[in-house]
Amino acid sequence: MGRLGSGASGGGNGATPRPRLEDVAARVGLSTASVSLVLRGVPGPSERTRQRVLKAAAELGYRPDRTASALASRRSRLLGVMVDIHSPFHAELVEHLHTAAEEVGYDLVLSTQTRTRDENTAVETLLAFRCEALLLLGPVAPASVLADLDRRAPVISVGRRISGAELDVVRTADDDGVGQIVDHLVGLGHRTIAYVDGGKGVIATDRRRGYRSAMRRHGLDEQISVLHGGITEEAGEKAGRHFLDDGNLPTAVVAYNDQSAIGLLTAFRRAGIDVPGTVSVAGYDDDTLSRLAAFDLTTVSQNAEEQARQAVTAAVERLDQGRTAPREIVLAPSLVVRGTTAQPR
Amino acid sequence: MGRLGSGASGGGNGATPRPRLEDVAARVGLSTASVSLVLRGVPGPSERTRQRVLKAAAELGYRPDRTASALASRRSRLLGVMVDIHSPFHAELVEHLHTAAEEVGYDLVLSTQTRTRDENTAVETLLAFRCEALLLLGPVAPASVLADLDRRAPVISVGRRISGAELDVVRTADDDGVGQIVDHLVGLGHRTIAYVDGGKGVIATDRRRGYRSAMRRHGLDEQISVLHGGITEEAGEKAGRHFLDDGNLPTAVVAYNDQSAIGLLTAFRRAGIDVPGTVSVAGYDDDTLSRLAAFDLTTVSQNAEEQARQAVTAAVERLDQGRTAPREIVLAPSLVVRGTTAQPR
DNA sequence: CTCCTCGATTAAAGCGCTTTAAGTTCTGGT
């Protein structure tokens, strides 16, 4: 019956315990079962009952307790999202994931992966919350680990290709994206187009391949030039200095990502080289950085909104529609032309 | 007794239901009570029991169900954090909040506030998860709303001063921070130091005040000059153009935040004005942006780590140590001198 | 009138855990 006074709950002062289903049931003289039905919008209760319950709930300021209902229904209606909280692109994805999830009646639990918190803990946290599916943004764990995980809960890898995918993948076609940049540059009249690499990850491999095949497609096999680089601004800067030391600057440079491209820009500007007058520069990701007026970088957008939407859809298909076969959804990235690319010379 | 086959849980294929406390209890021939005791590290069980339980739990891959234990113990041990997922500074705070919370046995639930998701929904989400306290990073809601909220669960406002604070506040002294910048510039020999304002928020007011009083402190009352500005790069750029049109450039400009400062830099560089040769520029926040080699901006750091630690401590004091009187913790920000400030001329 | 049907409502059995009061068993002292 009655409940104890306070407890750890409540704020500054004499906290009133939060109202329970039972309290609103008592207020309208119905059973908790009926109230539950009404509050969840399940058909059954009469219109009159419905109105009275809604009124009472509002008056009491009743808020359902997610933990209790998750326990009882064996459904948490929670999607776990692992994000790198420092990534602007992930931030954008999360924003769209929120709205997409809401539309299908799910809520998000975010678990961040940082320098001090690895993917594994992040994922275990999500599972402890009983998330029904895991949306991993740019996971780095080996495919086999992800496959194991998928046995515990459906896993959707967002933004990273998984080779012999045993699980769902939503990503953009990185090779195509770089191809679009090359096309754009060739269209402007460039022929000596160099590429600053991004290392040995799956994504880096795809982008490099995209560069190579696009060059070949344009009959520029001879001009293919891949420089060692990395994913950071420093890496780009270093690559930029390398070009300068070498003396023979290409007319255009494509970088693995925006950060690297910005490093390039910095190096070039510092050396008094005009961009895009003397050399055109392009990045990848359409990072918030690239939009800054100081950079105004030509880049490729990964279309966060569509990826988010597809990821949620994939999760729902597995959760509510019984899909079991893995699916790979590859979206087309889109070129964003800004001020760092122009006709050569 | 036995449980049903699958359900919505489980990944790709024939999902095994996750083991429960009862399963590990059965495996070692003990009661769930004992197992619970062991797993939570509560003193009581014998060493032998302890070992056997731990072994069995490991073998079964048992993971406690947070929702169930929260329900039973009436304690979720969850701190709700409202963040603006697009803010690099919040990202840093979250990173440190994670480690600080972990040390005291709490876990974090993040709820993001975005263009499409307001503070209110973010907070309601946190409450629905039964978070025991709310850490609001830079809340914008009026003080009265926050005070009401504090009645539902202890609220800690991080980074924003609340006037007649009825609730806990952890922040840095913004006026002092700007004061440090002015001191630094005056120390370099500057006298005409202008300030580009950040609008009408509480923080903007504090920083502007910090500028004014620091100038007075140095006997530079006559030189005080506050330009209309804003919190974005564009606002800074606009302010920069304003200086240029006016013709009489100060030898140093202090901006409300890094974004605005970067706008200034862009405007100046575009006009061929050397920074810091002709004019020194300083920002505020020690944003990731300011660290880019392309900007290398002198700024003020808000010391995310210490703020995070204090915020968690404040929450724990209210939750576990019964503190009820509000507390305001004001930390000193620290100057970060980089390459955009130098001696005048 | 009685028997059914059908819509509205509810009693009751959990969900997976915590917690407290109540046992047990096992000392060691006398």
Add this chain to the structure above:
DNA sequence: ACCAGAACTTAAAGCGCTTTAATCGAGGAG
């Protein structure tokens, strides 16, 4: 041998909700 008390262990009652099977009336048909 007996008993107090320490040291463990556990039965059982929930936590706040969902869900299923059952109950209860009110008509309508026969």
